[in-house]
Amino acid sequence: MNNFGGPECSFQGDLNRGSFVPASLFHVEIPNEVFYSGSVHHYSEGPPHTTNPDELGYPRLDNDLGKSRMYCDPLSQCPLVPYPDYLLCQAAPYHFMNPPVGLCKNTLSTWTPEEAFPYWMTSAEMHEGVASITSEGADEHCKQTCSRHESVTELLDMGHNVVCNVNDGGQMMVLNHCSPNQIIQPMVQDQSTPNPDPLLYAADHTHSPERCLTQETADSPLPKQVQRGFSSPMYLSSLTSSNVHPSSNSNSSTPSYNFTLGTYISPSSCTELPKPGGVESSETQSVRERLKKPCNCTRSQCLKLYCDCFASGEVCSNCNCTNCCNNMEHKSERYRAMKICLKRNPKAFHPKTGIRKVGDVKSRHTKGCNCKRSGCLKNYCECYEAKIMCSSTCKCIGCRNYDGSPVRELTGRETPNTPENSSGLHKCPLSCITPDVVEATCGCLLAQAEEAERERHTQPHAERMILEEFGQCLTQIVRSMFKSTGVQ
DNA sequence: GAGTTTGAAACT
DNA sequence: CAGTTTCAAACTC
Ligand SMILES: [Zn+2]
Ligand SMILES: [Zn+2]
Ligand SMILES: [Zn+2]
Ligand SMILES: [Zn+2]
Ligand SMILES: [Zn+2]
Ligand SMILES: [Zn+2]
Numbered sequence: 001m002n003n004f005g006g007p008e009c010s011f012q013g014d015l016n017r018g019s020f021v022p023a024s025l026f027h028v029e030i031p032n033e034v035f036y037s038g039s040v041h042h043y044s045e046g047p048p049h050t051t052n053p054d055e056l057g058y059p060r061l062d063n064d065l066g067k068s069r070m071y072c073d074p075l076s077q078c079p080l081v082p083y084p085d086y087l088l089c090q091a092a093p094y095h096f097m098n099p100p101v102g103l104c105k106n107t108l109s110t111w112t113p114e115e116a117f118p119y120w121m122t123s124a125e126m127h128e129g130v131a132s133i134t135s136e137g138a139d140e141h142c143k144q145t146c147s148r149h150e151s152v153t154e155l156l157d158m159g160h161n162v163v164c165n166v167n168d169g170g171q172m173m174v175l176n177h178c179s180p181n182q183i184i185q186p187m188v189q190d191q192s193t194p195n196p197d198p199l200l201y202a203a204d205h206t207h208s209p210e211r212c213l214t215q216e217t218a219d220s221p222l223p224k225q226v227q228r229g230f231s232s233p234m235y236l237s238s239l240t241s242s243n244v245h246p247s248s249n250s251n252s253s254t255p256s257y258n259f260t261l262g263t264y265i266s267p268s269s270c271t272e273l274p275k276p277g278g279v280e281s282s283e284t285q286s287v288r289e290r291l292k293k294p295c296n297c298t299r300s301q302c303l304k305l306y307c308d309c310f311a312s313g314e315v316c317s318n319c320n321c322t323n324c325c326n327n328m329e330h331k332s333e334r335y336r337a338m339k340i341c342l343k344r345n346p347k348a349f350h351p352k353t354g355i356r357k358v359g360d361v362k363s364r365h366t367k368g369c370n371c372k373r374s375g376c377l378k379n380y381c382e383c384y385e386a387k388i389m390c391s392s393t394c395k396c397i398g399c400r401n402y403d404g405s406p407v408r409e410l411t412g413r414e415t416p417n418t419p420e421n422s423s424g425l426h427k428c429p430l431s432c433i434t435p436d437v438v439e440a441t442c443g444c445l446l447a448q449a450e451e452a453e454r455e456r457h458t459q460p461h462a463e464r465m466i467l468e469e470f471g472q473c474l475t476q477i478v479r480s481m482f483k484s485t486g487v488q
Numbered sequence: 489g490a491g492t493t494t495g496a497a498a499c500t
Numbered sequence: 501c502a503g504t505t506t507c508a509a510a511c512t513c
Contacts, residue, residue, distance in 0.1 A: 295508080295509090296508070296509080297507085297508065298507090298508085299506080299507065299508085300497095300506090300507065300508080304497070304498075304506095304507080305496080305497055305498085306496080306497060306498085306506080306507050306508055306509095307507095307508080308508085308509085311497095341497095344497090344498090367496095369495080369496090370495065370496080371494085371495065372494085372495080373493080373494070373495085374493090374494065374495080374510095378494085378510070378511075379509080379510055379511085380493080380494045380495060380496095380509080380510060380511080381494090381495080382495085382496075385510090
């Protein structure tokens with residue numbers, strides 16, 4: 001089911017769902033200042049693809065976190081590997097992309113992130129989006145189709161091909177991937193004038209703050225999600241609209257996420273408008289390089305997952321690493337290292353979190369965190385760093401990164417006898433296991449062991465005593481949990 | 489900037 | 501699989 005039949009655009013079965021793609025042309029900027037337009041040719045180099053049984057087949061559509069992503073083979077060295085969120089489909093040998101803001105350049109008819117709909121979006125959501133773009137542009141067919149509540153995928157399963165005329169020049173199509181011809185259709189080659197337009201949106205765009213980082217964030221890094229794969233346009237907009245970090249605000253009863261920490265040079269150019277007559281040095285620098293946080297690896301040669309660049313499937317560029325082998329000068333070593341990682345974890349180069357949809361704070365970390373001392377309220381915690389709440393997949397101790405968690409001073413221990421918030425218990429079952437609880441429990445067990453020793457019990461008996469004590473501790477913990485939740 | 493803390497990744 | 505070591509980033513001063 002999850003495989004492409006062959007090189008000739010044979011899309012099959014469930015694998016290929018519809019995509020909304022602006023019918024306008026777009027260019028994509030990827031490293032080395034290469035500009036691609038329309039579809040992007042898949043790049044593959046090195047040993048011919050041999051798929052071991054323990055390896056995943058590529059290209060593949062994965063649905064790990066409830067969100068579908070199209071993955072390009074990480075071993076292919078294709079520059080689009082780090083951007084699964086923007087690979088709408090792959091009709092070998094082409095990627096068909098929904099490029100993120102900041103990568104769009106010289107579009108024939110400008111389109112906005114809002115106009116590009118992730119293909120998992122429902123028609124209802126799309127309708128909203130369309131409505132927000134234009135009130136009059138949508139043609140009848142579009143209105144009819146978009147107002148229905150079937151998801152796009154259902155529409156496509158029903159064989160619909162939807163074309164929306166969203167605004168003049170900014171057509172949008174629902175592509176039925178079962179018909180390769182239709183995929184090619186919006187990719188009419190751009191023979192038009194090279195457009196000296198800015199990288200990003202002009203100031204007269206009323207929604208520009210949502211498309212570009214706001215000035216406040218200009219000196220700040222993006223969260224890692226955004227660095228990696230740029231995040232979806234939707235994520236970006238929801239990000240910038242909540243660019244505050246009230247976590248130091250003791251009134252807050254819910255963890256919140258700081259988008260303003262860090263020291264590396266940020267994509268400040270996102271807000272830069274072309275300075276007329278000015279030197280466009282920023283233009284010569286890859287947008288991507290400015291977005292990617294440089295690593296500082298020294299001992300891993302940037303060929304282990306310790307290196308964020310490597311882990312996100314990117315090649316090091318503008319990094320401060322020493323002995324770096326994560327580059328095209330060390331292709332074979334890099335390839336070998338990636339293979340080792342993939343053997344350990346076939347999804348090693350997949351994003352660890354889902355995509356944040358509009359109005360949906362919930363996302364998930366694939367593996368969850370294992371924090372013990374940070375309360376999951378510092379960037380040591382991968383969940384917190386990703387601006388997501390801890391979930392049941394986390395095995396953290398003393399977690400406070402959940403909905404409704406009373407955000408407390410991190411420095412001190414939590415005040416004794418503070419019942420964990422009930423809603424938090426549902427979100428993060430282990431959140432009640434605070435450092436204090438652990439310490440108290442250990443104290444009880446130790447005391448019991450000492451008592452057994454004093455009374456000179458045999459070892460099996462002593463062990464039994466300790467276990468029973470542990471059982472009592474657990475009972476007590478559970479009881480206090482229920483007491484604080486009001487459940488009997 | 490130096491030194492410490494942290495938890496994921498790697499290793500055994 | 502668990503315990504330990506290594507690693508680079510986050511954090512603190
Ligand atoms: Zn590195
Ligand atoms: Zn790097
Ligand atoms: Zn490097
Ligand atoms: Zn955590
Ligand atoms: Zn977590
Ligand atoms: Zn947690």
